[in-house]
Amino acid sequence: MELTENQIAFREGMSRMGAAVNLLTTDGPAGKHGLVASAVCSVTDSPPTVLVCINRGSFVHDKFLRNGALCVNVLASQHQDLCNTFARYVEGVDRFAQGTWTTLATGSPVLTDSNVALDCRIGSVLEQGTHSVMFCEVQGVHLSARPGAGLVYFSRDFHHLHSSAS
Amino acid sequence: MELTENQIAFREGMSRMGAAVNLLTTDGPAGKHGLVASAVCSVTDSPPTVLVCINRGSFVHDKFLRNGALCVNVLASQHQDLCNTFARYVEGVDRFAQGTWTTLATGSPVLTDSNVALDCRIGSVLEQGTHSVMFCEVQGVHLSARPGAGLVYFSRDFHHLHSSAS
Numbered sequence: 437m438e439l440t441e442n443q444i445a446f447r448e449g450m451s452r453m454g455a456a457v458n459l460l461t462t463d464g465p466a467g468k469h470g471l472v473a474s475a476v477c478s479v480t481d482s483p484p485t486v487l488v489c490i491n492r493g494s495f496v497h498d499k500f501l502r503n504g505a506l507c508v509n510v511l512a513s514q515h516q517d518l519c520n521t522f523a524r525y526v527e528g529v530d531r532f533a534q535g536t537w538t539t540l541a542t543g544s545p546v547l548t549d550s551n552v553a554l555d556c557r558i559g560s561v562l563e564q565g566t567h568s569v570m571f572c573e574v575q576g577v578h579l580s581a582r583p584g585a586g587l588v589y590f591s592r593d594f595h596h597l598h599s600s601a602s
Numbered sequence: 603m604e605l606t607e608n609q610i611a612f613r614e615g616m617s618r619m620g621a622a623v624n625l626l627t628t629d630g631p632a633g634k635h636g637l638v639a640s641a642v643c644s645v646t647d648s649p650p651t652v653l654v655c656i657n658r659g660s661f662v663h664d665k666f667l668r669n670g671a672l673c674v675n676v677l678a679s680q681h682q683d684l685c686n687t688f689a690r691y692v693e694g695v696d697r698f699a700q701g702t703w704t705t706l707a708t709g710s711p712v713l714t715d716s717n718v719a720l721d722c723r724i725g726s727v728l729e730q731g732t733h734s735v736m737f738c739e740v741q742g743v744h745l746s747a748r749p750g751a752g753l754v755y756f757s758r759d760f761h762h763l764h765s766s767a768s
Contacts, residue, residue: 484608
């Protein structure tokens with residue numbers, strides 16, 4: 437598919453909007469899966485809700501929907517390798533062999549040393565162009581006791597954010 | 603309103619998800635207004651679409667809807683003062699006196715040295731709890747020729763992201 441001028445400018449523009457790097461995970465009847473995503477956004481705290489945008493062409497898109505649940509693991513600077521493992525597909529590699537995992541209410545994999553993990557049930561889903569917007573109802577919040585530097589993607593590169601407390 | 607334990611954890615959790623600092627602007631029958639927002643998210647590039655989440659209790663919420671258009675100005679490190687000007691309400695102060703502005707198709711104020719500005723018509727709007735999710739159809743993209751360091755909010759503080767090119 438040839439991109440229009442507006443689409444090329446849009447992609448360049450979005451590369452200039454820094455975003456946290458998140459690992460979305462799920463487990464259930466459709467199996468255990470993970471996807472790196474930056475299109476995650478807080479919606480409201482009444483009740484606690486986030487949304488995630490996932491390409492419908494992605495292999496894991498339907499897995500998330502079938503499991504009806506996902507965990508948003510907000511990655512820290514020490515997770516850049518893990519992030520690359522999930523971003524690349526290598527046949528036969530168990531991506532969850534790396535990292536330490538637990539579960540909360542939904543059974544979705546929770547990365548124990550993520551800066552924060554939001555365990556969610558997927559509520560309403562809205563199709564928008566190539567993507568689904570999944571509204572995720574937060575069932576539980578796992579807060580790391582010692583959060584690491586934040587991992588952010590900006591200008592097609594990783595950046596590490598050191599908080600004054602860390 | 604007393605917050606539940608889950609809401610408190612959610613707010614703390616969201617402070618650990620770094621996000622670009624954006625200035626949403628609008629102009630039209632409801633007047634010229636601006637709002638600092640981090641809840642902005644890329645949805646799809648077919649056609650180019652972003653979403654913004656705005657508290658329905660905010661003074662400017664209905665102004666955006668009445669004007670039917672907004673510009674997402676992605677701020678750079680040099681805009682921290684401007685950001686504070688828009689975040690604080692001071693009676694009689696013209697917030698647009700600071701900065702250099704232009705317009706594109708919709709007439710929403712475009713900050714000329716923003717790292718990128720997305721001029722949008724507001725399409726569908728979805729109410730979710732306390733907030734409206736506005737799906738914004740990108741009509742034009744203003745790319746600064748020399749983008750500055752990215753401005754990101756993380757751990758209740760501003761951070762500056764220097765790209766390898768800047």
